[in-house]
Amino acid sequence: MAPLRMRGITRSIAFARTNSDGAGDGLVARSMLMCGFVPMQGAGSIPEQHIELAGNTVVLRLDDGTTTVDPDALTAAIAGPRTEVWSGVTLPGRTSFETLLLWLTGQPGPYGRLFVDREQAVERFGGVVVPFAAVSPAFLTGDSLAHLVLRKLDEQTAAEQPPQEQRWEFGAHGFGPDAAAVADRLCDAIRAWDRHAPNPHIVVYPTGTTVPPNDGGLRLLVPRRHTTIAVTWPTPSPTSPPAAQPASTPVSAATT
Structure with missing residues (x-):
């Protein structure tokens, strides 16, 4: 073990x-x-690279020595408009999707994790930067990124339903010049996971x-x-x- x-x-x-x-x-x-x-600490450790995109409000963490990004370009991207793409893949509430997180980790191409202080992000970005959790998988290019998000379907009746009967949809929020393309690629990976998992x-x-x-x-x-x-x-x-x-x-x- x-x-x-x-x-x-x-x-x-x-x-x-x-x-x-x-x-x-x-x-x-x-x-x-x-x-x-x-x-692991000390001489045997392999530290992650932490890139602040908005102080400690939004931090990109890289655990892959082959991934390189332009911090200034990504900082500008996060401060710009957001592109939404939704996958059509849904699941009921209180359902684990940890296999999806591992699946996204294994996709080819630059990959990182976006750590967001959601309370500060709402104040600073007006609700534009809103990942589904404090840490979210992110697909990257040199100057753009897209991270995983979830939205609750049927907000009108969801509050009256038990959590296990509520439905949530996976999607991606993209930022930067290639926002739509990177978000599309993330949603393609979600759909591939859903087909055969x-x-x-x-x-x-x-x-x-x-x-x-x-x-x-x-x-x-x-x-x-x-x-x-x-x-x-x-x-x-x-x-x-x-x-x-x-x-x-x-x-x-x-x-x-």
């Missing part, structure tokens, strides 16, 4: 040492639980070990000081086409 951090996502994982499943001398995950823990196969390889080739499914490689973590999602079976994509909607502080 070991705590593991992958692009900022933390899980407690039970591993088994085995020479099967293509793991060689690696450790293969047998079970996994969502958890939080204090990061696979469980990932996680193997930890010692540094210097050749990681076996991927079979075509999505794979995230997390290099660490002494290991490489391979998180692989199987290729989904053919399914029905994705739901139609709602149009992107620009939102500014003056209209919220």
